[in-house]
Amino acid sequence: MDHHSWIKDEIGRLRQNNLWRSLRSVESLPLGRAKIDGREIILLGSNNYLGLSAHPQVIEAAKNALVGFGTGSSGSRLTTGNLNLYAELEEKIAKLKQTEAAIVFSSGYLANIGVISVLAVEGDLILSDQLNHASIIDGCRLSKAEKLIYLHSDLTHLEHLLKDAGRYQRRWIITDGVFSMDGDIAPLPAIYDLACRYGARLIVDDAHGFGVLGRKGSGTVEYFGLSKNRDIIQIGTLSKAVGGLGGYVAASKNLIDLLINQARSFIFSTGLPPATLAAAAAAVDIIHSCVETRQKLLGNARKLKNELHQHKFDFLVNETQIIPLIIGSAKRTLHFSEVLFEHGVYAPAIRPPTVPEGTSRLRISVIATHTDDDIRKVIQALIESRTSVDKIYQL
Numbered sequence: 286m287d288h289h290s291w292i293k294d295e296i297g298r299l300r301q302n303n304l305w306r307s308l309r310s311v312e313s314l315p316l317g318r319a320k321i322d323g324r325e326i327i328l329l330g331s332n333n334y335l336g337l338s339a340h341p342q343v344i345e346a347a348k349n350a351l352v353g354f355g356t357g358s359s360g361s362r363l364t365t366g367n368l369n370l371y372a373e374l375e376e377k378i379a380k381l382k383q384t385e386a387a388i389v390f391s392s393g394y395l396a397n398i399g400v401i402s403v404l405a406v407e408g409d410l411i412l413s414d415q416l417n418h419a420s421i422i423d424g425c426r427l428s429k430a431e432k433l434i435y436l437h438s439d440l441t442h443l444e445h446l447l448k449d450a451g452r453y454q455r456r457w458i459i460t461d462g463v464f465s466m467d468g469d470i471a472p473l474p475a476i477y478d479l480a481c482r483y484g485a486r487l488i489v490d491d492a493h494g495f496g497v498l499g500r501k502g503s504g505t506v507e508y509f510g511l512s513k514n515r516d517i518i519q520i521g522t523l524s525k526a527v528g529g530l531g532g533y534v535a536a537s538k539n540l541i542d543l544l545i546n547q548a549r550s551f552i553f554s555t556g557l558p559p560a561t562l563a564a565a566a567a568a569v570d571i572i573h574s575c576v577e578t579r580q581k582l583l584g585n586a587r588k589l590k591n592e593l594h595q596h597k598f599d600f601l602v603n604e605t606q607i608i609p610l611i612i613g614s615a616k617r618t619l620h621f622s623e624v625l626f627e628h629g630v631y632a633p634a635i636r637p638p639t640v641p642e643g644t645s646r647l648r649i650s651v652i653a654t655h656t657d658d659d660i661r662k663v664i665q666a667l668i669e670s671r672t673s674v675d676k677i678y679q680l
């Protein structure tokens with residue numbers, strides 16, 4: 286088959302399986318909303334959990350850096366791109382995380398693939414949670430270590446695999462802190478305990494916990510009171526609660542120095558734009574102290590979950606701002622998302638391979654600036670959409 290026919294066939298296969306993805310153009314992003322096709326609708330899929338992308342202090346910091354440094358960083362960090370804004374941001378992250386040091390990559394994806402491929406080398410074993418994010422999976426694929434997947438947050442399975450792992454030179458356990466598509470929190474104290482007992486090192490990707498969990502917003506490790514345990518390697522992103530772009534690793538100074546020398550996704554990629562770095566530093570400062578905004582976010586999530594429960598929606602129960610509304614088939618989920626959009630609410634349809642077959646869902650995430658009125662409108666739209674989708678599928 287020639288190249289052209291093969292591409293056409295692949296597209297046909299994706300469309301037939303309701304797995305075709307297309308881009309939706311967002312015209313503006315007022316907090317908690319989006320303007321799409323000329324209409325302002327409520328946005329329920331945003332990771333801008335604290336609304337910091339529009340915070341006046343964050344915007345001011347970005348503007349000043351833009352005027353002071355221009356639009357780009359001019360090179361990779363090991364050449365000309367290491368603007369002094371990096372040092373300031375990394376110090377703030379390390380302080381919040383209570384680690385010796387931190388290093389910023391150009392995205393969370395790049396941080397994950399960089400860390401895992403540097404640390405887990407031939408002769409090592411990686412134990413990775415079944416529901417870990419795609420960037421962890423890709424990091425594992427790049428690593429020359431052996432990989433085993435443990436059942437989602439299943440401590441018995443993890444221990445079973447660890448018991449048999451004595452022959453490897455090092456063992457690494459990798460887990461999301463808050464799982465991106467299920468919204469549940471990994472049982473870190475028990476995982477850390479197993480890591481200590483079996484001589485493994487724990488790596489936590491806290492993309493969705495950073496800024497949200499813990500009194501200071503440091504994330505899942507703080508939430509569980511584990512911040513004193515300096516051997517936990519913490520990865521995260523600046524693209525969610527921080528409201529911008531970038532990824533980070535918070536760990537010991539030696540580990541960070543090794544990444545600077547060996548992580549290909551750090552070395553061979555251009556540094557972040559100055560405005561992005563300054564915005565992130567201002568946002569991390571706010572995160573330290575915005576206790577009320579965090580409470581508002583988690584309060585909004587609780588309100589929406591209560592309403593969903595009362596109206597008998599099938600959603601996964603967790604303690605976070607991520608609410609997975611399980612629909613089932615990819616076709617029905619896509620349809621539900623489209624009908625909901627017509628009712629003025631945008632919640633993207635999440636389908637395989639992002640989630641397992643038969644568990645397609647709307648990944649609903651509230652943000653701190655959603656109002657009670659927004660939540661009422663969302664529930665109304667969900668009820669009406671369910672009624673019209675159910676009618677079609679009962680035919």
Ligand SMILES: Cc1ncc(COP(=O)(O)O)c(C=O)c1O
Pocket residue numbers: 392393394395397418420461464465490492493522523524530531532
């Ligand atoms: C758990 C998790 N890790 C890593 C990433 C990647 O982060 P980024 O979007 O900054 O590349 C994401 C989000 O996309 C995520 O949900």
